[in-house]
Amino acid sequence: MLSILPQLIASGLLIGGVYALLSIGLTLIFGVLRIVNFAQGEFIMLAMFGAFWANTLLGIDPYLSALVVVPVIFFIGMLVERYVIQRILFAAHSMQIFATFGLSVLMQNLALTFWGPDYRSVTTSYTSQSFTIAGLSLSATSLFAFIAAIVMATGLIGFLHFTRGGRALRAMVQNRYAASLMGVDTKRLNRLAFGCGVGCAAISGCILTPMYYTFPTVGVDLIITAFVVVVLGGMGSVAGAVVGGLIIGIAQTLTGFYLSVEFKDVIALLLFIVILLIRPQGLFGRAGTEDIGMK
């Protein structure tokens, strides 16, 4: 039973990478706009449909389709920010929840109307492929997702810390009023951040299309764990999303194998509660994140 441990850890890390990929956009939006985007899963779904249609109609590889799908969804995200998010930015939390949750239901049903409830899938040469390295089977699609998550997180952290735009964003998060006095265009930055957040969702959608069925409610199944990961990692922390994703992934895989597949989520959530008891702000979060601070 122990001989399988390295494989379990490898599989856990890979699915952890998928969780991280799903969580990065969510944590970015929360970090900047202080809004929990309940429609994040639906942006992933939208991207999956984009990748699916690009593959079915034009024969474009789903990964490659990101070049078209991501800018389109980035643009849709900016529109959503302009007409929905901006209006509720300073409203009560309940209003914000209703607005983004409503958006999620709307998007699901638009997809249902336009594309129907069928389970669609993209089959490429690598959909069920795996690499064997040192006796470990690594699924090709999960490995790509893992790499994408690391690249995306590194890029974002680099942007936030080492560019002018990133500094302006962090300044705005610390104190919106002071930042705007210093000449930071907060409205534009908000829109950009929301666009980037759902752009991350779009990237993960394209990357995950070869792994899962594409259907109108796929986002709901995919995003649930991401919420846990974001809170565990610290809301607003990109590095936290990656580390949180990996922790949940490994915890689920190990407990799923050694204890019970059925309760793998239960045990991962128990671990989650324990970590939050010790560090209520999450692994990489700062206390009182809802008011200030983003890493």
Add this chain to the structure above:
Amino acid sequence: MNLRRVLLASMTALIFTPLHAQQAPWKIGALYPLTGSLALLGTENLNGAKIAVDMINEQGGIAGHKIELVTGDASTPDKAQSEAERLSSLENLKVITGTYSSGLSFAASQVVERRGGIYWETGGISDGLTKRGFKNYFRVVFTASQNGQLAAGLAKDVIAKSLKKDPKDIKVMVIHEDSDYGTSVATAAETRAKELGFAIAAKTAYKATSTDLAPLILRMKAEAPNIVIASSYATDALLIQRQMKQLGVNVDAFIGTGGIYGLPSFAEGLGNAVNGIFDTEGSANINTSALSKDAAKQLEDFKKRFQSAHGKPPSYVGTQGFVGTYVLLDNVLRKAGSLEPDQVRAVAAALDIPDGGTALGWGVKFAGESDPMRGQNIRSYPVAQQWQNGKLVVVSPDKTKTTDAILMPLPAWDKR
């Protein structure tokens, strides 16, 4: 009055006269999940029902009344309940049909039974639905237990035979999604497999919405079963196959128990690797020699209509919607001559359609008042199918099969 008005008045009269001459349509409730995660098969089930209504209406309806389905969107148990409430009280409907999913049927039929209406189930298979002793609940389709038992029977009669092994030398692993559906089918499969002398490796539950099933598949690898029996929902079925391939887990036979395993989406997601996988549920493609002449004609007509309306052949779920609804209209309501629950119940309780009398090969006879499964059609049964050359064909039981099962044992993944 000028000429225009006269013309307008006479045209209006023309338009409305035929309506007055005809009798008011009979309205029947149809509760299915049309949005949300169950929308695909809920809609398919309803589409089958609609064709039954069309066929009856083209024959002139029932007692001069056209039939009209009033649909309700039962996407969750809560909504099933509120839609059942709406149909039975606001719309005042006495006969309601549905529901595709057992969980939704539990919720909706509770309301309808309380209000004294008839609930006609054409899809939900959980055994518990007909264990409640409801006097107005009738289920045309087979139960989850029957389906699980068939899967185990298939393992013995077809697979073990072909592998030339004794059941006690064959390890069976049962995996299932953890809702009522998966659990009840899997429990029945495990119990029957034990009775048949198989060695049970494990029975493992998982969540259908899991984004990763590596722990399950690695468990499978450790147990090394010969036969896997699986009750799955959708994405999980695809994940199981793909992760078995990625992690190099080979088995001699894989049996899915209906749902996604019988849908084109499953074959699309797997390509050639789908061939050899079994699926137990009903089938629109059973050997027509198992059907009466009328039933065979009905089935052919139904398939043609479904294909032209939806651009694809009907799945089993669409066909069960058709068969259930057709029996309700043609065999029950026509004879009852009314929608009054007392009369409808009396006719349904006395219904006696012999085997082969419906398009799925089933007869119809409902278990009576004193039976613990009151309202269950005791003449319905699932069949075993197999994917061969990208198509589902019926391979067991003998009277319904169209060809023999192949690919036992399943080739290793690199040869599939």
